[in-house]
Amino acid sequence: MNIRQLLSDKFQAAMLAAGIPEECGPIVAPAKKAGFGDYQANGAMGAAKRLGTNPRELSSKILEQLDKGDMIEKVEIAGPGFLNIHLSEQWLSQQLLAAQGDKRLNIASVEEPKTVVIDYSHPNLAKEMHVGHLRTTIIGDALARLLEFQGHKVVRQNHMGDWGTQFGMLLAHLSDKLADNAAEVALADLEVFYREAKVRFDEEEGFADRAREYVVKLQGGDEQCLKLWKQFIDISISHCEEIYSKLNVTLKQEDVYAESQYNDDLPVLVKELLDNDIAVEDQGAIVVFLEEMADKEGNPSPMIIQKKGGGYLYATTDLAAIRYRANQLNADRILYVVDARQSLHLQQAFVASRKAGFLPESVSLEHCAFGTMMGDDGKPFKTRTGGTVKLAALLEEAVERAEKLVAEKNPELDAQTCAEIARKVGIGAVKYADLSKTRTNDYIFSWESMLSFEGNTAPYLQYAYTRVRSIFRKAGIEASELKGDINLESPQERALAVKLNQFGEVLDQVAKDTFPHVLCTYLYELASAYMSFYEACPVLKEGVSEEQKHSRLQLCNLVASTIATGLGLLGIEVMEQM
Ligand code: ARG
Numbered sequence: 206m207n208i209r210q211l212l213s214d215k216f217q218a219a220m221l222a223a224g225i226p227e228e229c230g231p232i233v234a235p236a237k238k239a240g241f242g243d244y245q246a247n248g249a250m251g252a253a254k255r256l257g258t259n260p261r262e263l264s265s266k267i268l269e270q271l272d273k274g275d276m277i278e279k280v281e282i283a284g285p286g287f288l289n290i291h292l293s294e295q296w297l298s299q300q301l302l303a304a305q306g307d308k309r310l311n312i313a314s315v316e317e318p319k320t321v322v323i324d325y326s327h328p329n330l331a332k333e334m335h336v337g338h339l340r341t342t343i344i345g346d347a348l349a350r351l352l353e354f355q356g357h358k359v360v361r362q363n364h365m366g367d368w369g370t371q372f373g374m375l376l377a378h379l380s381d382k383l384a385d386n387a388a389e390v391a392l393a394d395l396e397v398f399y400r401e402a403k404v405r406f407d408e409e410e411g412f413a414d415r416a417r418e419y420v421v422k423l424q425g426g427d428e429q430c431l432k433l434w435k436q437f438i439d440i441s442i443s444h445c446e447e448i449y450s451k452l453n454v455t456l457k458q459e460d461v462y463a464e465s466q467y468n469d470d471l472p473v474l475v476k477e478l479l480d481n482d483i484a485v486e487d488q489g490a491i492v493v494f495l496e497e498m499a500d501k502e503g504n505p506s507p508m509i510i511q512k513k514g515g516g517y518l519y520a521t522t523d524l525a526a527i528r529y530r531a532n533q534l535n536a537d538r539i540l541y542v543v544d545a546r547q548s549l550h551l552q553q554a555f556v557a558s559r560k561a562g563f564l565p566e567s568v569s570l571e572h573c574a575f576g577t578m579m580g581d582d583g584k585p586f587k588t589r590t591g592g593t594v595k596l597a598a599l600l601e602e603a604v605e606r607a608e609k610l611v612a613e614k615n616p617e618l619d620a621q622t623c624a625e626i627a628r629k630v631g632i633g634a635v636k637y638a639d640l641s642k643t644r645t646n647d648y649i650f651s652w653e654s655m656l657s658f659e660g661n662t663a664p665y666l667q668y669a670y671t672r673v674r675s676i677f678r679k680a681g682i683e684a685s686e687l688k689g690d691i692n693l694e695s696p697q698e699r700a701l702a703v704k705l706n707q708f709g710e711v712l713d714q715v716a717k718d719t720f721p722h723v724l725c726t727y728l729y730e731l732a733s734a735y736m737s738f739y740e741a742c743p744v745l746k747e748g749v750s751e752e753q754k755h756s757r758l759q760l761c762n763l764v765a766s767t768i769a770t771g772l773g774l775l776g777i778e779v780m781e782q783m
Pocket residue numbers: 324327328329364365366523526541543
């Protein structure tokens with residue numbers, strides 16, 4: 206259920222009936238301050254300006270036409286013509302009763318499911334996964350889970366970088382190790398392996414030439430060489446998979462559709478672009494000039510798709526990928542969860558593929574850009590010695606730190622339970638810290654704040670969840686045994702009910718705008734509304750009537766389910782105790 210949408214429809218209809226043109230939207234939003242209703246409709250002001258009439262008068266005309274149904278209790282005209290909407294208490298509680306005991310919390314699947322391709326994680330296999338891949342992996346996975354929950358068909362595309370000149374050096378090194386029967390050992394630590402190969406490339410006589418030969422052989426389809434490459438790629442991918450599983454990310458082997466898979470299409474694509482005069486030869490290279498992206502002087506933006514020596518580029522592969530996704534995967538929407546620094550590259554790929562007619566007009570290409578993860582020195586996050594932080598090491602540290610905290614907080618836990626909780630808290634903290642920030646901004650990575658039990662953090666929400674669960678243990682009652690109405694007499698109960706009922710519209714908004722922090726903010730506000738409710742409204746205290754207890758326990762239970770579902774969509778687990 207999407208309250209905002211329901212209200213927008215009602216107010217839009219009333220405005221039309223009051224003779225206001227359709228372009229003047231109702232502009233419905235949740236009220237910002239307590240005491241001004243639950244929602245506001247602010248469209249009357251703009252409409253009055255356009256029609257040259259008095260906004261308060263126009264507001265009362267809208268109200269005359271409004272069908273309040275059983276949803277709206279009353280509407281007040283405030284200030285210059287704001288409409289403050291008070292939802293009906295009974296309606297709110299009916300909605301909650303419908304959500305109670307429903308696995309989907311009374312959230313219907315979308316009426317028109319779309320096929321959404323999400324390009325995320327996509328590490329370069331010539332290097333071990335490092336902290337630079339964290340944001341895309343976490344954000345992409347949250348979007349995938351959320352869109353899937355909504356009923357869309359999500360196709361995950363792990364566009365791994367498994368091709369390119371760096372592989373020459375790695376294969377040359379690998380073939381030597383194989384000759385020494387030491388390949389297995391060498392590949393166990395890929396980071397060391399890459400470093401060794403690089404040192405040899407830079408320092409060892411003749412090695413660089415051999416590396417280049419390998420590139421040529423690889424691109425020429427030499428069988429021996431391809432076998433070696435495949436061996437390397439497989440091991441590299443299995444290292445990534447270990448990380449995905451630690452990180453509780455849904456990416457699987459079958460989601461890998463790597464750069465090399467477009468190889469055969471690249472010459473076809475370049476020829477087609479040349480034949481159709483989309484691309485031209487320029488100083489030996491093949492280039493698409495994009496007037497659509499011309500600079501201030503009017504020079505078109507050049508996108509090279511084939512180098513002078515015949516080599517293809519990252520951009521060429523991306524054009525092939527767009528064509529594949531639109532036509533083979535039948536995407537309605539393609540989301541690129543890619544670093545903001547690649548924005549020019551993606552813009553070029555989007556514009557060029559439209560120009561080339563690679564995809565139906567209706568397919569939406571969206572760059573879900575994200576900023577950089579910074580250290581507390583305000584520079585891109587690095588190890589103390591200035592190296593790149595390996596993802597595996599970072600996740601290990603998160604769990605270790607969480608383990609200390611959990612053991613401190615609850616010394617009675619046995620070691621195994623403690624370790625399991627620590628895993629969920631540590632990984633959850635890292636993910637939530639990232640997801641809760643507006644993704645387009647840079648953010649400072651801080652262990653202290655992400656692992657804090659106060660504020661907008663994963664541990665805070667996980668803790669709120671465990672508190673509700675412990676109430677149920679204390680009450681000795683199961684959620685399924687609750688019965689009766691949900692009473693919303695106190696302002697805290699009412700405020701909590703409104704929040705709970707907003708879950709659906711928050712999911713719709715994240716699905717549309719692809720900003721997961723909106724869901725985090727919502728969950729945090731929900732947990733805070735719960736804390737206020739819990740302070741003001743006794744649940745199990747003596748003197749609380751059976752009816753009251755059941756009503757309040759139902760609210761508690763809905764809070765727990767909403768937090769668990771919401772965190773679940775972010776890829777974060779909850780636990781019964783901590
Ligand atoms: N592998 C690339 C990198 O690490 C990111 C790929 C992003 N996706 C894409 N279709 N270009 O920089």
